[in-house]
Amino acid sequence: MAVWQVQEAKTRLSExxxxxxxxxxxxxxxxxxxRAVILSITxxxxxxxxxPNLREYLLSGPKVDSFEVPRDRDTGRKVNL
Known part of the structure; x- marks a missing residue:
């Protein structure tokens, strides 16, 4: 791992x-x-x-085709008006 100071990297960019x-x-x-890293193009x-692009990322998630939410059949409470 080579470390360069900014000034030195500016003057010796080709190197x-x-x-x-x-x-x-x-x-x-x-x-x-x-502050920065210089990488080879490879x-x-x-x-x-x-x-992946956003579409591929979203489509690669878990499948929820048979997803069901159990619902409580409670009708609530009586309110006296």
């Missing part, structure tokens, strides 16, 4: 990209905290390839 392709994700920090595509 950061090559490192991401050959050695894996490159983390970029600002003031000591991680890693990015593998992460985003299996994401």
């Amino acid at each position: 950061v990209i090559e490192e991401a392709n050959s050695k894996g994700p490159q983390f970029i920090t600002r003031h000591g905290s991680e 890693e990015y595509r593998s992460l985003t390839a299996h994401k």
Whole structure:
């Protein structure tokens, strides 16, 4: 795992990209905290390839074709008016 400061990553962007392709994700920090990650295009595509669209996601849920709600046949209470 390589860590680059923002200024260094700016000045050596080509090297950061090559490192991401050959050695894996490159983390970029600002003031000591991680702010961004540079990935190779193959890693990015593998992460985003299996994401279903909303329709597929909703249709892949549990089937509720025979879903029945038992109802109480109680008519309520008598009210004196």
